[in-house]
Amino acid sequence: MAGTNLQTPILQVDHLSMKFGGLVAIGDLSFTAPRGEITALIGPNGAGKTTVFNCITGFYKPTEGMITMTRASGEKFLLERMPDFQITAKAKVARTFQNIRLFSGMTVLENLLVAQHNALMRASGFTVLGLLGLGGYKDASRASIEKAVYWLEKADLMDRADDPAGDLSYGAQRRLEIARAMCTGPELLCLDEPAAGLNPKESLALNELLLGIRRDSGTSILLIEHDMAVVMEISDHVVVLEYGRKISDGSPASVRSDPKVIAAYLGVDDEEVGDVLVEVGDTSxxxxxxxxxxxxxxxxxxxxxxxxxxxxxxxxxxxxxxxxxxxxxxxxxxxxxxxxxxxxxxxxxxxx
Incomplete structure (x- = not known):
């Protein structure tokens, strides 16, 4: 199949709505994630950001709307119609969570090998050929280790490869989780608050890792983040949510200068809040x-x-x-x- 046009967005969300009974978590949300760029989804707690991620990655089935993933091959996938495991395996969408979910008792290297279990299981003939060392299992095993080593080096974790993942610092665990997601070979990487709880040095290391992923692998990134320093430094495109609705969408510079975003998220002096909100019509x-x-x-x-x-x-x-x-x-x-x-x-x- 012919490759897709580079101008085609990798992800397109059209009129997405998610309701839980009478609670409107997402209301008629539309946005696109450009291919090969870092798109940030920001907003206060309760704005519906994680709900959007859960709809994209198949944890929730939206009440209304369409979520279209277009791979580099040009193949399109309607994510709202797919089971979650196929979204990762076929549509090539990977994600991380707000709370770190590593196999803490396994080594750092083993955590990255686990992410490649589908390819290894196929090469092993579902354990038979693997036990006997026949077929292409040895080649597949060698390739999986090489991929794991590559991402350990990118995440600056090579010297901790044989240590239990639970012994890593919080920032190192965050980078390991991202490296593990990259071992699945995603075209779209969804990160839910990757900088949460990081100190400035750890945030800098995270920024370098994400910028390196975009530059070297071409993987598009969609992230939720509250750290505005991280958002403004690494993002190419920013979408702002409030009460489940989009209130701003554009470049970091345009979003940063939007009066509504300034009032609601980036902060103004207390005596200025009322004037700004009245000016931009926050009630709408x-x-x-x-x-x-x-x-x-x-x-x-x-x-x-x-x-x-x-x-x-x-x-x-x-x-x-x-x-x-x-x-x-x-x-x-x-x-x-x-x-x-x-x-x-x-x-x-x-x-x-």
Missing amino acids: VIEELDGVAPVAQGPAETSSMFEGPIADTVEEAGGETIVPASPAASKAAQVEAETAAKSPVEPKGPAQ
Whole structure:
């Protein structure tokens, strides 16, 4: 089959929605991951980032939408229709998790060999030829060790190859987990908060590993990350989520200068938050998730993502007045309500 056009995105997500009962975790999300680039998916806790990963890698079946993976050969896979093990084996999508999942009792080298068990099992005739050392098993075994050594060197772990994986430092375990994922030969590598818990030196080593993967192997990377220093340094493309909806999509520079992203994620002074949120209209995203169903379908008045109207109140500084600020529980609505309450009321003229 002819190779695909390099301009074709490796991953295309169209109108993805994921609901858990009345909870809208992802709502009508669309974005693309360019081929051969690092795409970052960012947003606050609860924005739905890991849910997106779980839909891409087959752990969840989305309520609505399409997820298209296009391999370098041009072959397309609809990931939402595939079992999770085929997404790795056929579509060539690998992932890591927020919590490290290594075989701590095995050596570092053995962890990388385990990732290649499918190829080794086929070469062994499912243990028979392997036990006898017949067929191509020896060649396959040698090739698997060479691949493991290659990624140990890339992850700067060659000197720890014979040590138990559980004896590595936290940062080294993170790099080992990524190296293990790369031993499956993915075309798309999905990383869920790879820099979580790392110190600055470990973050630098992680950045070098990821940039090396993109440069040397051509593997595309999709990552979830809260460390903005990592995101802005290594990402080519950034997608920002809030309440399960996309609010910004573009280059790191364009996202960094987006007023809504500044207010919600990158931080502004407390006295500036209200002004920025009012300016960019922060209520628009939340209002789409509110008031969809009667209150009976969800809990009482709340600021969660459950369907049903949201009501909030704001107390004036130094006063007793309680000003309703529904329908959205955002700072924009609160600031607007406070401003309206403090404005003098013009006397009405006589009735005509």
